[in-house]
Amino acid sequence: MRTLNIDIETYSSVDLAKSGVYRYVEAEDFEVMLFAYSVDGGPVHIVDLANGEVIPNEIEQAIFNKEITKWAFNAQFERVCLSKHFKQHLFPDDWRCTMIWSAYLGLPLSLEGAAMITGADKQKLSEGKDLIRFFSIPCRPTKSNGGRTRNSKEHAPEWWENFKEYNKRDVETELAIQERLSKFPMPEDEWENYRLDQLINDRGIKLDLEFVAQAIKCDVLIRSELLSRMKEITQLDNPNSVMQMREWLKEQGIETDSLNNAAVMHLIEETDGEIKEVLQLRRQLAKSSVKKYTAMENVVCEDGRARGLIQFYGANRTGRFAGRLIQVQNLPQNHLPDLEEARELLRQGNFEALKLLYDSIPSVLSQLIRTAFVPIRNNKFIIVDFSAIEARVIAWIAGETWRNEVFASHGKIYEASAAQMFKVPIDEISKDSPLRQKGKIAELALGYGGSVGALKSMGALSMGLEEEELKPLVDVWRQSNSKIVKFWWDVDRATKEVVRERKSRTTHGIKFEYRSGMLLIGLPSGRWLTYVKPRLGINSFGNESVSYEGIGATKKWERIFSYGPKFVENIVQAISRDLLCYALKYVHEEGFRIVMHVHDEIVIEAPKDVTVDYISDLMSESPPWAKHLNLRADGFETDFYKKD
Known part of the structure; x- marks a missing residue:
């Protein structure tokens, strides 16, 4: 057998x-x-x-x-x-x-x-x-x-x-x-x-169940108080109902098609008095959700640990991991300066003190979700993640020399990008400089073929950029990163030629093959990305492009059109994932207890004598197939999970 x-x-x-x-x-x-x-x-x-x-x-x-x-x-x-x-x-x-x-x-x-x-x-x-x-x-x-x-x-x-x-x-x-x-x-x-x-x-990973129980109890109490106050002002049976709330606002002379977060925020700025208070209460109620905490209670095992939170190959286009059950891949961030004190007050059930100290208890509960994850007794968490991993990978493959030099030295890519784009010395660009802000938004939005629309969706206008600045910003970023732009279109050409001619191609060390009805993209790690039943066709913009079958935006199996920059995004994210897997294996083989990983971050349950620098050095080690890639990992230690 x-x-x-x-x-x-x-x-x-x-x-x-x-x-x-x-x-x-x-x-x-x-x-x-x-x-x-x-x-x-x-x-x-x-x-x-x-x-x-x-x-x-x-x-x-x-x-x-x-x-x-x-x-x-x-x-x-x-x-x-x-x-x-x-x-x-x-x-x-x-x-x-x-x-x-x-x-x-x-x-x-x-x-x-x-x-x-x-x-x-x-x-x-x-x-x-x-x-x-x-x-x-x-x-x-x-x-x-x-x-x-x-x-x-x-x-x-x-x-x-x-x-x-x-x-x-x-x-x-x-x-x-x-x-x-x-x-x-x-x-x-x-x-x-x-x-x-x-x-x-x-x-698995340990949960502080006493803390979780108090969070759920606090949410029930605060939610009841918020609803009571809204009922008192509006006289509505259910002020949380979109239909009832829109009718009430209409009676107050305010008409709105939506009550989503953006619409409510806009209305708060435009109103005052009781109307503004009701809208602020509604916004707090929208945050008042204990789904993550109740998910923790549902999942936790008899020994107090939550298991099965990570799905291997959850994103099958790139092989990246996905979250399950508690969905650790999309936990709210924490920005409270006194996070530890707020956590302890909640754990003690001191809700009155929380109400005195904070304007929005639902926001506090949201920011404390991460802190429900804790190490076992006499241990600590060491949390280490890759620095600007996708930016490093795309620069390495494309051969964008100035970017690789940045990553080999100080690593300040936002400042360096702004300096490159606007031809000013990097020393003149401070953390609060408007130029740094432009460099940052360009870096976040434009690496995979994005243009004005990508800048807007990243919040460029709300960050203070003007509409007329956006297109020039796209142009100057692409001029400053000409080798990355060339990489996009070399990949675009390679995929089309392989699908049309069914012959192999290689560009920038990436292999492209057609085999048995599949488009295969070979990564430096030796892994292949697979695209089912590829063919050439005309996309919605009237351009020839490669399409394939897969799970689309509708979560259904459908034909998906792609092009060079999108394939590059898949390639870069897939290589970043392979680097994470290499780091996980390396850290594991050194005998450390990995209890969770989220995006490009590893969480280790470690004895008190293990240092952050040691784990960071392990993660910064490039694999044999990426010898000249400038990796960097930074971390911190903590008694509960959080975002540093």
């Missing part, structure tokens, strides 16, 4: 979508009901555990045999559930995931989606959702079902047989997907990255 393909069906009263698999398996009523397996791609067998059958001894031994590779679609679920079933932790070393392999090739992260795109869906899988809903989650007690809270085989024998068939078909579908993906193997380095990702997810 060399491989074992597995799919299971389970039951738990814990909501899997809200709580994740690690909390899901901790329910007292958790059980594995069906176990389907295939040995070396052979016939699929079903073990009906719910009705007394047992997993064959040789299959159980294979599950614990590190020489035998276990495959599953979303293998994390099978591995964690079977660890609970066997009461023995299964490490990810010998597990591989068909879902991750599919994502590596630009396919959807769902079994149905991957099967549809690869043509592996021999039979419809849609009825499986109804069967899962019936057997795998609690049911509502009614008179007609005798008040039961769970459905089992005796309640629907025919459905149970269908459920077993569905379980079997999932393994058959996974095998068919693997067969179709076999022309595009995932590099072993990527499987190593996946295994480390699973170890980090298994380890």
Whole structure:
């Protein structure tokens, strides 16, 4: 036996979508009901555990045999559930995931989606959702079902047989997907990255549950007070209703099409008295959300740690990670100067002191969300992130000499960019200089082909720039970064030629190939970006460009048009991701406990004697495939998670 393909069906009263698999398996009523397996791609067998059958001894031994590779679609679920079933932790070393392999090739992260795109869906899988809903989650007690809270085989024998068939078909579908993906193997380095990702997810990160409980309690109290005051002024039944609030404002002589944050902010500036107060209260209520805190309570395991927060290959265009459950990738920033004092007041439940000290308690609660993550006793967090990673990567690949010199020395790219653009000495550009502001907004908005629209969406006008300044700013940035601009259009030309002629091209050390209906872009790390079914066509601007199939802005599978600068953005973000993976591996191999990573930042739970400089030096080490890239990582230590 060399491989074992597995799919299971389970039951738990814990909501899997809200709580994740690690909390899901901790329910007292958790059980594995069906176990389907295939040995070396052979016939699929079903073990009906719910009705007394047992997993064959040789299959159980294979599950614990590190020489035998276990495959599953979303293998994390099978591995964690079977660890609970066997009461023995299964490490990810010998597990591989068909879902991750599919994502590596630009396919959807769902079994149905991957099967549809690869043509592996021999039979419809849609009825499986109804069967899962019936057997795998609690049911509502009614008179007609005798008040039961769970459905089992005796309640629907025919459905149970269908459920077993569905379980079997999932393994058959996974095998068919693997067969179709076999022309595009995932590099072993990527499987190593996946295994480390699973170890980090298994380890999890500790939550301060007392603090979380007080935050939820405070939010309920403050929300009630805000609503009461709004009702008192407006006499509305539900002043949080958009329709009711618009009607009330209309009665006060104010008409508005929207009550989103920007519209409310504008109205606050234009009004006074009770109208202004109501709008300010509404804005506070909009911030008054404990979704992150309640997500923490939903996810946390019995040992006080939250697990499964990071999705490997969550962004399958670039391979970047995504957040799950608590969504650590989009936590609010913290700007409170007395963050530690505010946190302690909240933890003590001293809400009156908070109300005296701060104008907006919802804003305080929002800024304190990060601080719910804490290290174990006698440890600290060391938080280190890459400095201007994408700007460094694009300069390195494009060969933009002046930028590489900046990153090899002082690293002040905003000041240096302004100096380059406006031909003034860098020493004359201070942190508060208007020129630095122009350099900063240009750097943030223009690196991937952005123009006036990109500057506006980055907030150029609200930062004080005038409309007539924007186009000249675009022009001068592009003139100052001519090699980056050349990189965009060299990539644009290479992708078109490869799709048209189906021959390989290389530019700036990046490989472009067409293979078996895929556009492949080879990165310096050895990893490939994959674009499904590419073809040339005319885009909405009337220009010839490459399009491919993928998950678009609508979150649906669709044809997406792209062009040079957009492909460059994918390439740069993908290389930045590979640098993070290299750093994660390096730090892990040095024996440090990584508990979380967010964007370009690593969070380590470390003993008190470990220094920030040591971890920063580890992260600043360039991989062998990027020897001349000027990396820099900076960090700090703290007793709770925060943004420095």
